Amino acid sequence: MAKQEDQFKKVISHAKEYGYIFPSSEIYDGLSAVYDYGQNGVELKRNIREYWWKAMVQLHENIVGLDSSIFMHPTTWKASGHVDAFNDPLIDNKDSKKRYRADVLVEDHTAKIEAKIEKEVKKAAKRFGDDFDQEQFLATNPRVLKYQEEIQAILKRLGRSLEKEDLADVKALIEELGIADPETGSKNWTDVKQFNLMFGTKLGASADTAMDLYLRPETAQGIFVNFLNVQKTGRMKIPFGIAQTGKAFRNEIVARQFIFRMREFEQMEMQFFIKPGTQKEWYEYWKEARLKWHLSLGLGEENYRYHDHEKLAHYADAAADIEFRFPFGFKELEGIHSRTDFDLAKHEEFSGKKLQFFDPEENKSYTPYVLETSIGLDRMFLAVFSSALQEEELENGSTRTVLRIPAVLAPTKVAILPLIKKDGLPEVARRIFDDLKWDMQVDYDEKDAVGRRYRRQDAAGTPFCVTVDHETLENDTVTLRYRDSMEQKRVAISDLHAMISKETNMSHWLKRIS
Numbered sequence: 001m002a003k004q005e006d007q008f009k010k011v012i013s014h015a016k017e018y019g020y021i022f023p024s025s026e027i028y029d030g031l032s033a034v035y036d037y038g039q040n041g042v043e044l045k046r047n048i049r050e051y052w053w054k055a056m057v058q059l060h061e062n063i064v065g066l067d068s069s070i071f072m073h074p075t076t077w078k079a080s081g082h083v084d085a086f087n088d089p090l091i092d093n094k095d096s097k098k099r100y101r102a103d104v105l106v107e108d109h110t111a112k113i114e115a116k117i118e119k120e121v122k123k124a125a126k127r128f129g130d131d132f133d134q135e136q137f138l139a140t141n142p143r144v145l146k147y148q149e150e151i152q153a154i155l156k157r158l159g160r161s162l163e164k165e166d167l168a169d170v171k172a173l174i175e176e177l178g179i180a181d182p183e184t185g186s187k188n189w190t191d192v193k194q195f196n197l198m199f200g201t202k203l204g205a206s207a208d209t210a211m212d213l214y215l216r217p218e219t220a221q222g223i224f225v226n227f228l229n230v231q232k233t234g235r236m237k238i239p240f241g242i243a244q245t246g247k248a249f250r251n252e253i254v255a256r257q258f259i260f261r262m263r264e265f266e267q268m269e270m271q272f273f274i275k276p277g278t279q280k281e282w283y284e285y286w287k288e289a290r291l292k293w294h295l296s297l298g299l300g301e302e303n304y305r306y307h308d309h310e311k312l313a314h315y316a317d318a319a320a321d322i323e324f325r326f327p328f329g330f331k332e333l334e335g336i337h338s339r340t341d342f343d344l345a346k347h348e349e350f351s352g353k354k355l356q357f358f359d360p361e362e363n364k365s366y367t368p369y370v371l372e373t374s375i376g377l378d379r380m381f382l383a384v385f386s387s388a389l390q391e392e393e394l395e396n397g398s399t400r401t402v403l404r405i406p407a408v409l410a411p412t413k414v415a416i417l418p419l420i421k422k423d424g425l426p427e428v429a430r431r432i433f434d435d436l437k438w439d440m441q442v443d444y445d446e447k448d449a450v451g452r453r454y455r456r457q458d459a460a461g462t463p464f465c466v467t468v469d470h471e472t473l474e475n476d477t478v479t480l481r482y483r484d485s486m487e488q489k490r491v492a493i494s495d496l497h498a499m500i501s502k503e504t505n506m507s508h509w510l511k512r513i514s
């Protein structure tokens, strides 16, 4: 646990030191769970967004984009169920006065049991060596099976109690499991209460005519209310999807996990409108398609897993998360939800307008069902960034910090480094910079010894460095250095553009998905 915490602290401080993420309004001591993206962070975020957008919109002829506003008519949130049901169960510790999400306390407890399973696996792997069959071990070892049963029983009870709004049972569960305040160890808990997560604000100048509004807690509703606009003007036929990225706001009860849980964050959502009755197959399709998108980035298959929901939201008939191994354990990165016709039917009911599709093949109109994929851009950022940050021991005994961000997402693709600041080397380096800058983000750095500059670029996540030296003046070749392997190759200046583009180009990476 302490090692995990240390690693997470390193992630946070590295993100700041290298211009990725700053606490918001830091000169005023920051604002809880709100963050700003610095010069490198903004590029990484843009690249992740674009990688998602291209995979969803550009590569699907039946998915189109949308950019709806953050403010929406307040009835939207009555229809969607957010006014009545967008709550989290909160619990306070009477001694420490700290506030927690009751469901998260229970889930963290099951994560501890899961850690015991992982420990058993590690021990057995060591004992059996090459003969170790992990799958068989997980399916047959009595101790592991007991732990798994325990986890399932706890999550089932939590799911059932939350579904029935039986908050007394959630508290009873916390007490029965002996869950203590993670910071102080106290078990002196208040009752569990529901807390609505939407931020309210007002529209209009005078107090008596002002209208109560909410900052949207998800981007999805902007898609639902525009369903017919897009369908009609785009002449879309079912099945089709609408994708959008944008800010969402939630007054999270506890937000102590850096950009994992923020009060202002960005979502990338896609609502796929389908014929009722086909939701099962589309659910399976999108579960698989979204995981493939993640795997194409090469962050390691072992860092992902599905988690099927026990407790379904009021709108869903099936739901699963894609979880990622964050520095604090496996947690939700993306949700795939089969939402039935809940949203469109509710908006029909509250607006009095028909939101239906005329199916020419069936010669009838119906309210489509919806399959949703919803991922947090900031959470994806954290997944990429935290898994990329590594301390590496080198052959000569020294260590280097390297940020192995997939080249396609890296903020800067290549740094141009003249070996020294004279003899005409900077001029050649500038010419290379000017040649490459049209197609990629390039950095120019001539300060310090070249070894230090390499280390700086490794830690900033730049996948390639190009060094201009005296030989360059003789034969127009440079040294191309690879961040991950530290391999160095002598290449012609005229080949640089093609070589770097091949490794960083989005289309090249996106082709791995199919």
Ligand code: ATP
Binding pocket: 218, 250, 252, 259, 260, 261, 262, 263, 265, 266, 267, 332, 333, 334, 335, 374, 375, 376, 377, 378, 379
């Ligand atoms: P959680 O259970 O972690 O609160 P959720 O199930 O409420 O998440 P959804 O409503 O399904 O999340 O939102 C879709 C995605 O938006 C999540 O998978 C996550 O990546 C992202 N997300 C949700 N809340 C936040 C937040 N407060 N900060 C950053 N990202 C978030």
